[in-house]
Amino acid sequence: MIRISKLAESIKPSATLAAGAKARQLKAAGITVYDFSLGEPDFNTPEHICAAAAEAARRGQTHYTPTSGTPEVKNAICRWYQRFHNLAIEPENVIVSNGAKHSIHNALAATVGPGDEVLIPSPYWVSYSDLVLMTGAKPVLLETRPETGFKLTPEQLRSALTPRTRLLMINSPCNPTGTVYTRQELEQLVDTLLNHSDAAILSDEIYEQLTYGNAQPTCIATLRPELRQRTITISGASKSYAMTGWRMGWAIAPGHVVKAMDAIQSQETSCPSSISQAALVAALDGPQECVAHMRAEFAARRELTCRLLRQIPHVRLHEPEGAFYAFFDVTAYFHKHYGGLWVSDSLSFCTALLQQAHVNLVPGVAFGAEGYVRMSFATSREVITAGLARLAEWLQTAQER
Structure with missing residues (x-):
């Protein structure tokens, strides 16, 4: 058997790419997924x-x-x-x-x-x-x-x-x-x-x-x-x-x-x-007008994302000044059951959210910040609106132990 090196054993796969792969698996099965995991513009190259x-x-x-x-x-x-x-x-x-x-x-x-x-x-x-x-x-x-x-x-x-x-x-x-x-x-x-x-x-x-x-x-x-x-x-x-x-x-x-x-x-x-x-x-x-156009659209998506997240009770949002991510605290929703799944940290939160509501976020633990999740708003306003509505609905299903 070929042995795996200590270097390879010590390196974790990219959390964002892994999250994107999980979303693609569900999409391949015909499921509508609101995927906010990858930091990739949805625009075509100019x-x-x-x-x-x-x-x-x-x-x-x-x-x-x-x-x-x-x-x-x-x-x-x-x-x-x-x-x-x-x-x-x-x-x-x-x-x-x-x-x-x-x-x-x-x-x-x-x-x-x-x-x-x-x-x-x-x-x-x-x-x-x-x-x-x-x-x-x-x-x-x-x-x-x-x-x-x-x-x-x-x-x-x-x-x-x-x-x-x-x-x-x-x-x-x-x-x-x-x-x-x-x-x-x-x-x-x-x-x-x-x-x-x-x-x-x-x-x-x-x-x-x-x-x-x-x-x-x-x-x-x-x-x-x-x-x-x-x-x-x-x-x-x-x-x-x-x-x-x-x-x-x-x-x-x-x-x-x-x-x-x-x-x-x-x-x-x-x-x-x-x-x-x-x-x-x-x-x-x-x-460079293409850059200005994309930046303006990202800015509009940022405003939409922040407005919708602020409407969700107990979510604490750090308002982004750059890039295209929303990083928010969801610890108020830990230590609860969601459809039979127990959520205790950011990883189990994102796993349950994807499985049950088909909304894909990246757990904060991957970024060295347990308790947070990352959402990429590099996608259409329609997807942002529908995906955050689905998130809010799913959070309402939380049940205390």
Whole structure:
């Protein structure tokens, strides 16, 4: 019998992908499922991006590219950061990978290992801790509270820093909470790090074009001149341009880090898709009205989602400022029976909800926040309205022990 490695045994499957798979099984059986599990825009990729990919294929742009990306796509990323963040970067500071998750993995593999510590504010995206564990490093979870908007404080950061700290991972706008740090709040955090440690920052900015109201995204690398050599910026096209299946992510980092990531990627996957790179050039250099349109629709869905959730008794909602998730406390509905099923935590809550009401949410325990559930509102208003009505009806069936 083939033995499974200790690494594979230690890694948990992605909770969001697992939740999506369960919903697909029910749908295949002909059941209507209100699936709010996946962080994937329901829009099609804009036509001008698809057209650029088709034209690249017709031109024969179907061969291997440089491991870290073509000169054209790297230059497009440089131009975009100059326009969007007023950040001047050079192509040698850019590496393109097969999605932002792959970029994060390569960045961690290039910079941390056994004996190192990586600080992660919690709640956090489900993959962060396992990606750190895969390197042999230790994820150190720093619990944040709804009272502070689920934001890490400078005091928390200062007390968590040790000689073994190599990285602080931060995500703003945040998955799952929708929290967006202000520029001043981020300045306080980076100053704490700069004053007390030689650790670096891995800043996941994948949702940077999806903020609402007065919230504004901040590129951490722009905050202090010295941060340019201490920051790895991660982003990608999946969320802003509805390009999840194209698998286009990138990292911006000091040259020696990019070279290390390039070496790792060359052995893992070789280059990213040549066709997807052509599509990314069109996304970044082309018209941006598509992004504004999708952002406006997400904003409307956010307002609808928050309004309907506030109408459900005992649900405590953290109002999102960015991304496309609602993260809410359902502990008032624990320790009850639902149609014969006993609910005691977020996992059993989501399991019973899917089985009985066919509404699919992701348990907060997967994000390091027991008692909460995450709902993606990256779906139509009709589905949001019907799904939350079904949730409210199901909650009314709760019976005390």
